[in-house]
Amino acid sequence: MRKLKYAILGLINRKPMTGYDLMIEFDKALASFWHAKHSQIYPELKKLTNENLITYETVIQGEKLEKKVYTITEKGKQELRKWILRDEPLEPTPKDVFRLRAYFIELMTKDEIIQQFTAQLEKHQKKLAVLQSAMKNLLETKDISNVISEEFGDYIVLKGAIMREQAYVDWLNECLAAVRKSDQK
Amino acid sequence: MRKLKYAILGLINRKPMTGYDLMIEFDKALASFWHAKHSQIYPELKKLTNENLITYETVIQGEKLEKKVYTITEKGKQELRKWILRDEPLEPTPKDVFRLRAYFIELMTKDEIIQQFTAQLEKHQKKLAVLQSAMKNLLETKDISNVISEEFGDYIVLKGAIMREQAYVDWLNECLAAVRKSDQK
DNA sequence: TACACCATGTAAGGTGTTACATGATTTG
């Protein structure tokens, strides 16, 4: 519950940042397992401030543009640490619209099936390529020898994302092979 | 948008059923890629009825227990077929709380990391075993030689679920190996 | 006869998306 709360606390714990910075982190570093729009982030920051888990300092950018740089409090650190050690039951499997379509395969002709799966395969291959190049970049620029480090956290989630995408691509390829092999028109 | 609508239409298209039957299907056959509670199903059935995509017939079970058996209409079939052929952009990657925790690995000690990942591994191994036994059962009882069939749909989504779980298990094992190998206390 | 399961619904509240709204700064 209130998972966005911990995603934000964890990021601000790494280093102080603004709501806008958080938005960018969600789109970049966390994109392979989390996302949040600014319309959700700003109200949550207000909430966390009221709960004394974070505080902010107003900084002037340029002439008059105000931005709020948030920092985690001691109380926030304690809650974050408590959360990270919780052992919760497995979440329900995530929803997947393509798998839902695939399940109702009987509604398509063979040609339509091949077309649908091929289109999906291309999208996932592109995504996989992006992740692989991000990994190449990470390995070239960061030191992941220390397990208890932000860099190692970055590394394992990226590794996990690549393995997940690879499994998706493998699955689509297997489906396509099975469909193509069949004799039906 | 309104994905539950199509999940329900697809299931009722396979064969007429009640809201309760749908609930069971979501928990069993669709569990590896979709889920919905009865509190969401019943209002959606009402909505679909108002839109003339499904109709129902009241059937008496036993002495007086009434149940509503829903059937898809021609209009419903047309909408379902239109949906299945749509080519939509890839959905954002699903959220994953464990990956979020893993990302913030710097908040744990080495022992805590091993404990967290081992607990998660056990859960996913159990899930994988359940899926594998479901596959064994499916292959023994159903004919999947026809690609354009409900049975083949059942087969491919189960195959996909197994591959996804296997990838998760592999990832957790790799993380554990990397952590154990490290010299830090 | 108690318990598990069958069967259907509503209400309140939390989570998340899209759209509305505004304005400053930086870069080409």
Place this chain on the structure above:
DNA sequence: CAAATCATGTAACACCTTACATGGTGTA
């Protein structure tokens, strides 16, 4: 000087979960 980006917020709505609420059927 235009466009992209930085920066922050609210409103309406859709989606989903938890809890409330009720009653019948089958079986051990």
